Amino acid sequence: MKHKVTFCPDDKQVEVEEGENLLRAAMAAEVHISASCGGDGTCGKCRVIVEKGVVEQRPTSKLTTEEIEQGYVLACLSTIKSDLEVRVPPESRLGKFIEREKAPASHILSAKGWEEHLSSWQRRPPIQKYYIEMPAPNLSDNVDDLKRIKRELGKEHGLEAEVDVDLSVLKYMARVIREADWRVTVTLLENNSSVKIIKVESGDTAKENYAAAIDIGTTTIGARLIDLKERTAVAQASNYNAQASCGEDVISRMIFSTKRDGLIKLQSLVASTISELLMKLADKAGIKFSDTSCLVLAGNTIMTHLFLGLSPKYIREAPYIPTASDFPWIKAKDCGLDVFGETYACCFPCVASYVGGDIVAGVLASGVSRSKKLTLYIDIGTNGEIVLGNTDWMVACSCSAGPAFEGGGVKHGMRAAKGAIEQVRIDCGTCEPMILTIGQTKPAGICGSGLIDALAEMFLSRIVDQRGKINVELNSPRVREGKHGPEYVLAWADETANGEDIVVTEVDIDNLIRAKAAIFAGISILLESTSVDISDVEEILIAGAFGNYLEIERVQTIGLLPEYPFEKVKFVGNGSLIGASLGSLSKEMLLEAKEVASKMAYLELSADNKFMDKYISALFLPHTNVELFPMVMKELKNR
């Protein structure tokens, strides 16, 4: 159910779902309330008065009984239960209250609920489990064990296809079926037209059939455990790719792979991160990790090569050729995932050296490849990959953005995990911030969406200039000269998780501007080369693992995206991970992935010097050609 929340004296309204947090509602309504603990309930600054309506509150010692009687609540500890009228008292305001042109509520995009819209593939997982009860053999029914199993599969489950088997299964099968008194569960891998027995277990375990979907990012690896029987995700986890110790981006990883034992080391590092994640998932979901019968992975071409132990050497050298773009099903243990002996794994097919399976997975998952609408799909990662097209044609390009949006190369950057600052507002006059963290706990760092917000707000409140330089002459304790140059304090030490000031430095800002410039330049060239004007694009989809929310205004404020109608932008979340999850549920989708990968055309950005030119003109807030951003410039003036 939706509720209307009105904030006075700003007279701003926002409609939210029942159960939404009151501080988040204020954020969405562009009402700026002091909040320096990220919504943890410990700073006691987000005091508001509920004048009409009902909120549910968590208890707090920050308010006196008297105040509570007067209707005071802490916004961050209040859940919305009805239509509300809320007064923001002067002490809770970020700055002086200035009557100004009413800004509309912001467009906060949430990745939640996205998956329900996904176009439907036949949901038949590539991995199936069948429980069978076989008659014990005797002198007149004396077919061998394997034939007996196949016969039963045909009889009880109507399986007619030619069934193959792994030698490793044959080795233990005879013992297992006898010990289980001829009642076993058979796991089959259905690939294209062939079917193969990959596991035989005693008793009925058909219900315990899980797959893990994995997004192998250059910086972050995301994993999700899928219950194949119930067809739902049951657990999710992510961690930094341990390969990062061998280089930040794909280029340095490729160089490392050519060193002695470099390839082996890289493969074992990524395998170790994935193993840990898989165990964490099993733990979270309370299953045996041997019940994870398949892995579906999506990663860029280089990450896929390194996972499979293929040398990316020739990808780096002109004419940039990968060993393969399409990969067979393999045993996970062949890639160094030793614990997962019987687990099978498959990687999404890639397009070209720098457009990989992560993009193919995302384009499929978000429906671009089946849509009639001309869509711009942008995956913001260490490698920014951009696709333009629809069901009829698709062109992709890739640009190196660096890990800034995943928190890499940023002093207090972190993954989108608990405690990460994900939303930021800054008051123009006082430079005081309003911050919200993931899980509303004490801030521990800043994730991608928080960094986008922070940069946009610092720019709009003139803490940084258009070149991204911090104005140290501002009269605020939050703007100061730090150890490594000027910085802005987003959270003071006594309010953070690790007792350290959380700051955004000029170097961080530089990295963020570089990252956004690379992506903007990629978009411009892709549009130009296909003679498509941005106004002809019918939908923009943004994918990336930088948080749960993305505010499209802020994204445009920093010039990561061209100005474009907000309503037509959608935030997909981690497209690659969603694609991999869907792939684990549908072999039809995995087949379609091959088709999509082979259909996508690749545009090489380094072919001429246009990219450099566009890149430098985008190294500015919002852009050197400010006339392309009339809305942003207007907002800047208004503040």
Place this chain on the structure above:
Amino acid sequence: MAFQAPIDTYQGKIREVIMGGESNQITVGGEIAMPFHFFEGEMSRKPVIAMEVYDVAPDNWSSAVAKPFRDVLSDPVVWAKKCQDEFGADMICLRLVSTDPNGENRDPAEAAETVKAVLEAISVPLCVYGSGNIEKDGEVLKKVAEVTEGQRVILGPSQEDNYKPITAAAIGYKHNVSGLSPIDVNMAKQLNILMTQLGLEADRLVMDPSGAALGYGLEYVYSIMERLRLAALQQNDEMTQMPILCDFGREVWKAKEAKTEDEPSWGDPEKRGILWEFMTAASMLIAGGDVLVMRHPEAVKLTKKFIEELMS
């Protein structure tokens, strides 16, 4: 049918920047077509030449270029006057090399005294360039701006890392600013945006897209200037419509072709240097230069003649 050469039309116009005090103003800019394309549109103003003067005697000038100034090198006031009276300089570009912290490290007030003295002695407009040291230039030019208030001096070079104090000084004391960017269209434009955002009027700005000499990157600067001009005229891009200042005199006389003396097979060193500077100047004119900062009087003379010929 007779062949009709296609003619470009433009929507943009280069801004007019006024230099000098009440009594000795000159204006540059105002072009509405590409340089010397009289068939496309008017070019009512001639480009101007600012002759270089150092505030201390330069120790690394080759004798070919030092010779005409032999008697005045150690006195910037007389030197400037000589450039104006004898060599026909339209402007003087005074370089405060003495303020360089890695050199004599003169303090801003002392340097400003020199500026004041020069200004009093001449009747043409003045351009004052700092030593190029980011931090020091900010302080020095602030002081210079103060003592020359109202004289519409061009202060420079204002760069990405010190544009703030310099621009503020220009706003406070009503001067012009020359923005120096590293041979890049976008960066030139960015600097203009940054300076105007601080509140400097756009018609108090000239762009210095970096100097280069013939054989030493001239073609890069040439194409950057051409692109800036096309953006200004064709796309009516307001932030590239500033007149262009070309600071190449010192680049030319650094080139070995200009400064080498003992290479008889290369011909007369003096003539060679002069021609090197003139050829560079000619290219800069054709690329769209509005203010040329030059060194040798003979090269200045040739360039003036060249301008007359192009204009007629």
